[in-house]
Amino acid sequence: MGNNVYIYILIMALVTFLIRALPLTLIRKEIKSPFVRSFLYYVPYVTLSAMTVPAIFYATRSIYSAAAGFIVALILAFMRRGLLTVAAGACIAVFIAESFLV
Amino acid sequence: MPSSPSDPLVNFKDGIRDGIPIALGYLAVSFAFGIQAASSGLSVFQATLISLTNVTSAGQFAGISVIAAAGSYLEMAGVQMVINLRYMLMSAALSQKVAPDLPTYKRLGIAFGVTDEIFGVSIVRPGILSPAFSAGAILIAVAGWVLGTFLGAFSGEILSAALISALGVALYGMFIAIVVPPARNDRNIAAAALMAVLMSALFTYAPVVKDISSGTRIIIITVVVSVFAALLFPVKGEEAENGE
Structure with a gap:
């Protein structure tokens, strides 16, 4: 490592914080444009969906155990269970599936 | 409300x-x-x-x-x-x-x-x-x-x-718990989420586009699908509050 680690860390922290802080501090008024409002309405669901599939299938030691976790999470979420229940259910499903697979 | x-x-x-x-x-x-x-x-x-x-x-x-x-x-x-x-x-x-x-x-x-x-x-x-x-x-x-x-x-x-x-699946389980219940209430959210998933799969496996880094991939998908959804299914007034 030729460069100073702490300068790297400072750059990482600074760039990341600026990205997060600029819109929240600069956009102070309610956005009236129906298009922009609609756009922002869909952003979270689109981002989280794209981040989950297909990445979830590679998050465990086996694509089958991951699929078990995925299906259990979908069912629990469909039944409107809370975040912790769905997350824990998915983990338990993976654990059980892997005890047969691995 | x-x-x-x-x-x-x-x-x-x-x-x-x-x-x-x-x-x-x-x-x-x-x-x-x-x-x-x-x-x-x-x-x-x-x-x-x-x-x-x-x-x-x-x-x-x-x-x-x-x-x-x-x-x-x-x-x-x-x-x-x-x-x-x-x-x-x-x-x-x-x-x-x-x-x-x-x-x-x-x-x-x-x-x-x-x-x-x-x-x-x-x-x-x-x-x-x-x-x-x-x-x-x-x-x-x-x-x-x-x-x-x-x-x-x-x-x-x-x-x-x-x-x-x-x-390893804990965070994804949470994402699913955040997306699915509102998608049950609002077909447009379900449609947008489905488009996002299909596009994400495409970008993961299809030649050329699969070389795009995962951070960039998420940005492209978020912008393209959200613009598309906003044009196809504009949100009226109070609906945009995201309340359940």
């Missing part, structure tokens, strides 16, 4: 409650980060400092690979910007969720904790987002993130491989 409680203490407790599953998921991911940071030559202190000051997963993993490869400072800035650019969209969405007269220092506090997961639980709060809720969620989630990093960097393998593997 349901609204969030106005008492800051109640909001803070709600934040802690919603932050607990996030912290548990973070423990697993940051544990893996700690192990990797230590193996790329960083000290326990440096690894923990990165987690405390950055609070990003993809950004931090990319960051330590730049450090390990002795990349330039400019490269580091560029990598962080591209990978974390999606937080800009989330921050813009949150700017519409907080009270218009919320002071700058509270906005900066909320901004510090804009992660996929904290954003997820914040944006689905009914009505206006209370900074006390953010404080609770950020406090507990960042504690989990930092603690996991420390443990991972410090002690390598305390958790069994089976446990680490199982915890």
